[in-house]
Amino acid sequence: MKLDVITGYREYLAPAPVTEAELVRFLSDASHTVRLASVGWSPRPEQPFDASFALGRNNSRESAVDLLLEYLVDSHGDNDRVAVLLPTEALLQMNLPKKGGQSGGEFIARAAELLGPQHVRLVRLSLSQNSRDVVRTLGRMAGATQVGPAPSGGLETIELEARSASGSLSPYSVMTRNYTQVVLSLCERLVRDKLTFTGAGRVEFVVNEMSKNNLSIRPDLTVDRILETLEPGGEIFELLSRPFATAGSLTP
Amino acid sequence: MTTLSILLPHYNDPKGFELSLRSIEAQTWKGSREIVVCDDGSRPKELADLERICSSTRETVKLLRNEKNRGRPYTRNVLLDAADGKYTAWLDSGDEWYPEKIQQQLNGLYRARHQGFDKVVWCTTNYDWQWAGAKKRIRKQNVDGDQLGNMLTGSLGAYLWTILGTTQSFRDVGHFDLQLTRLQDLDFFIRFLSKDGMLILPPTDEPLVVYHKSDIGKNGEEISRCFNYVLDKHSAHLFTRSRRFRRNRRYHVNMHAARFTDNNDESLQTAMYLGRAALNSPVAFVRHMVRNKGRL
DSSP states (O other): OEEEEEEOTTTTTTTSOOOHHHHHHHHHHHOSSEEEOOOTTOSOTTOTTBOGGGGSOOSSSSOHHHHHHHHHHHHSOTTOEEEEEESOGGGGTOOGGGGTOOOHHHHHHHHHHHHOGGGEEEEEEEOOHHHHHHHHHHHHHHTTSOOOOOSSTTOEEEEEEEEOTTSOEEEEEEEESOHHHHHHHHHHHHHHTTOBOOSOSOOOOOOOHHHHHHHHHOTTOOHHHHHHHOOOSSOSSEEOSSOSEETGGGOO | OOSEEEEEEESSOHHHHHHHHHHHHTOSOOSOEEEEEEEOSOOHHHHHHHHHHHHHOSSOEEEEEOSSOOOHHHHHHHHHHHOOSSEEEEOOTTOEEOTTHHHHHHHHHHHHHHTTOOSOEEEOOOEEEEETTSOEEEEOOOOSSOHHHHHHHTSSOOOGGGOEEEHHHHHHHOOOOTTOSSOHHHHHHHHHHHTTOEEEOOSOOSOOEEEEEOOTTOOHHHHHHHHHHHHHHTHHHHTTSOHHHHHHHHHHHHHHHHHHHHHTTOHHHHHHHHHHHHHHOHHHHHHHHHHTTTOO
16 A cells, blocks of 8 residues: 655645545545545544544554554555545644654654555645745735734734725735745635735735744745745645655654 | 455355345455355355356455355354455355445444454444345344343344454354354354453444345244254353343244244244243233234
């Protein structure tokens, strides 16, 4: 069995919830040979495609990660390519062992040990060309925004106006402590509502001392960095054709 | 290593076998599997048909043969010895699995492990019961509380074709009792539960198997003998229960045998078993007859 671990469907496609049907369609469009693993014994039956429960604490003496991997091997043939979903990329490195669980990185490492590293790859969901354009424009405008104390709350705020096909203007506002999430959430909303960002709206990017600290924790999360990782073309549900990390690079 | 061995005894019923085989082919579960078939001394024509059907499928089929008819428990022992899979499931010629059967039961086994069950478990399932020419009726398996008691009262059916478990767990129970030409699976289940085994249900309540039931050609006396043999063999379990419970089990045996003889038009035998049942438990007998308007 070959395993794809797909991350980011919740992180990058939020706030619009992704339905099971969309995920299955997206995956079958991306590849006819990949089968999305539905984990029928998941303690969260409403989310049978979400494998992140295996990273948390469980009642068994057996490791939940080992159980999930054994289940996948038992459920599929030797030549099947199977995809499991981790909703956020952060799960790959999150320090869950302190809470009695395991990280996504350990999941990948264990899978590589069991199946062979050449049979495990890590992929992330990507954004469409339209969304890339929005990110690019936002990035350009954000680069010229005022940086100063926020009026309250210590959160970054981006506001913009987008024009619909009928010409009406819709204000958007997102508040979050994570710049990547701001930009990508906005992209998703634009795509979801079938709006085109004109670039003529108002963008304010206010950073106070607190959020500066947050940004400094992840200095790699620049717009350029985001753009680098995005691939062009396709629908919003688009699988990168190549892995952005190998199993080996995540082995602890 | 094969993940699943599907064990299928066969005797003079190639049509029934083909029906069962098609239901295996339609499974949504796509792991590696082998079908192990043991022909129990069928007539040459039926054996030839069986071989033709086995060669027509894309499934991996291992066909074994008893040189002469040795009976169901012997054949099941041959099958169990030949199983190579990590898991074992059973099916009888003429019965069918629904497409989700194996996947759902595998889900059940893993859910139990994730929840930390410290017992050996077999995953059973609700099933459809279909008399020849009649509509299907769903039979719910009662796995709550005293499973051995439920099995003896019939609210938990002891049918191998409902079960998925590890091959090792079946081997740990031992061989099927050769004395039991009928009901060898009831004895097998009781031994499993006596060894602290446990039956669980899969995550779905939907029936996953259909049992095509017919009493035609089955010997009521044989049923009665085997049922009483099982009760005597496991009398230690019966004696931990009330006198009424024990009396009702004997009543149940006689009513069961009466149904078989009645369906085979053996009036004298039917009257004898009904008489015995009435003596075992007059109240239950009258209640049954009133509720079923005199039908068995």
